[in-house]
Amino acid sequence: MTKAGTLILENVTKEFKTPEGRMVKAVDAASLTIQPGEFLTLLGPSGCGKTTTLRMIAGFEFPSSGRIVLDGRDIAMVPPDKREMAMVFQSYALFPHLTVYENVAYGLRIRRQSNEAIRQKVLSTLSMVGLEGKERRRPSELSGGQQQRVALGRAMAIEPRVLLFDEPLSNLDAKLRVSLRSEIRRLQKQLGITSVYVTHDQAEAMALSDRIVVMNAGRIEQADTPDAIYARPANRFVADFIGRANVLPVEVLGVGAGGADVRLAGETHTGLPCDPAVKAGGSAHIVVRPQAMQVGKGGAGLPARVRSATYLGNMVEYELSWGEHTLIVEDYSVIPGGALREGEEARWTFAPSRAYVLPA
């Protein structure tokens, strides 16, 4: 069994010098604790510092300040080959001049294991990633999915304390992505290797992770379980970035054990789950997911105009114009033919228990 590592980032900052000589903070005071065997994903838009964070963990970049602690030892300045980690790259990075067997054996040979031990380990690894019989092939003779399996096997064969992934699936087609991600998840659980995974694809992050770290402009915005991130985003950025959200300004009337009472455009809603920082008497925002919205021709709710209605089979997706806001509604209850049409007046409301209140 692998010796799964505990990885701690303490106030890790990385500054780069731009070609013009300015300093940019690619990663800004990031702090994290990653438990043994945990699968943690760094998620965020392009350029937010995910890769830089991962490369500092791997040792390809050294932090400008801060500590990186693996099992009690500060490794921030340890060279990458001494870190007992292994990385899986977006480009696979298989050694083109070596066979599949030698690719997987590479790390073991560096560790000077006996030929017999290497043979057993390589064969068992290849069967684990479903590549029996392909030992003698060259990487160029494999499909993209197979190549990434070799890369995965090559990384796992050395039984690293931490396994690192930088967008490993983004070069594959959609179907392969889905099947390979569940395989990564299965193998990671089976081996119990602490894993840090970088992606900008939130579905991938949701499907794979024990915990997701949402990053923006070098900072960690939120680190929590997938459902907490979705249901209780820490701020507007996370709410917007994870799934789709309607973010609307409200006035907080009161906060109690049962949640917050808010006023939205003159209407009062009670019992909304809320962020601990929300105080009574101030303004705030509510996050309402499109599927928590209700829309109809008449009845209760606020008036809006239908900007577009898109029939998607299992639901109808509406864009509503409400003042200066554009609201997104996913309506799963509609009967075919009974949908609202573009330009029609409609009334909308939402389920308070499925909304979330954020400080302003």
Add this chain to the structure above:
Amino acid sequence: MLKRRAIDPTLAFGLIFAILFVAIAIVYPLVRVLGTAFEPAAGPYFERFLLRPTFQTIIGRTVVLGLTVGLAGTLLGFLWAFVQARVAAPAWLKRVLHLIALVPSVSPPFAVAISMIVLFGRRGMISYGLFGIEGNVYGLPGMTVVMALSFFPVVYLTMVGLMRALDPAMEEASANLGGSKVRTFLRVTMPMLLPGLASSFLLLFVEAIADLGNPLTIGGDYVVLSARLFIAISGEYDLLAAAVLAVILIVPALGVYLVQKYFADRASVVSVTGKPAGSVALVTDWRVRWPLLALNVFIAAFIALVYVTMIAGAFTRLLGIDNSFTLNNFSYVLSGLGSEAMLDTTRLSAYSTVIAGFLGMLIAFLVVRMKFFGKGLLDFGTMLGIAVPGTIFGIGYLLAFNDPTRVAGFTLIPKLTGGQALLAGELAIIMVFIVRSTPAGLRAGVAALQQIDPSLEEASVSLGANRAVTFGRITLPLIRPAFLSGLVYAFARSMTTISAVIFLTTPETKIMTQQIYAETDAGRFGNAFAYIVILIGIVLLVIALLQTFIGLATGAERRVKSEN
């Protein structure tokens, strides 16, 4: 505070070695040349060389030689490339023409000059033997022909590469728009080839003004700077004059080299923009095709004649005068007095090849993959080895290493050149061989490394291999073709060079090219030809061995850059 990032010890060693090498073997001798030339005592020399009409003539002649060789060699290379890439001709003919163009690159540059003397000189086999004319090959026309024939292959290889990389679609587009073929060629194709042609011209200019072997053998009264410089040292023993001349030579040589690099970089931009799709329409119009083919075949036949003459001359007593068959020339070189030079040269070239081969790849690796202060300087310093004429290194080495370098009574560098030098002067010769041949390997290595996804090396490092092991196990195998070409170039260059090394030979350490020059000078053409034939034989043999052992492309290289 954090500790400074720890660099891999082996890599640090490599970096230090590279820096020390560039500093001691390249920069220091050049600094000594400059230092000597700008001593107060050198003032009158500058006055003499720059203001007196005799010396102004020398400078003028040097420039004229550069221009004529640049023009003739570029035209020749262009002709060769155009026929290869654009003219319809039988495949075997193209193959033969291609091989003939490569011969000059494995022979000493002034071998052609010696053949020309035997063929067209005063008692030349063709000029006198066939036509009864006392030919005169000495001087500017002879030098131009000889140098153009010797140096054009590099132009040919560059231009053929460029022509093949051009996207035929552009020409097709022009043809579609109604442009005639000639018009299309002049308006569309030529402008794209222009940077390549300009860079070729300038490169030949530098080669011509830097060359020493040809001016010595066939220059006659047409004295150019490099030859004058040689006289200053070997005839007048005046290092001060030599240093001043060196500075006068270095200015145009280095200046033009830098301009050339600018054009070469632009030419390479052209070559990588379009992924060529489809194939070009070859010229089939006989009015264009026949004259070009005829001219090309004629010149190729001429080159062949020149080299056949060398072989014939090696087996004759004195070609053109006494044509009786003999093996004496060969026994002189192989087992007689001349064998020492052959063995020494081969041995020293072999050492240099190994070191230059690895050094070129190492510096390429450091320059492309590592971040460190002075990276650009390391690259530039290494390139000085070829940008600066060899004669100047010759003088620089004499100035720098003829006496031991002592600091506070402690010998830092022992005496490396002249009598009683360390290892009989072998170390200095090896150094200069490496200096002259590393730049080619460096450029090939840089080009190859830029094609390789850095994550391959990172993958290796993350699997526990340190940078040095990664370099050996991953990087070097992947840039093997560049490594091989660096080795081949280093060996061919070391075996055939004369300009720097002629100043550094000692009574105990003789060099083949210098012996060839001496034998020619003494009129013993048979020995000179035997040397040349054996030298070419050794170079070809070693190239074959290198290709067998280092191996050709494995097929892996094509996939090195993992697709994104």
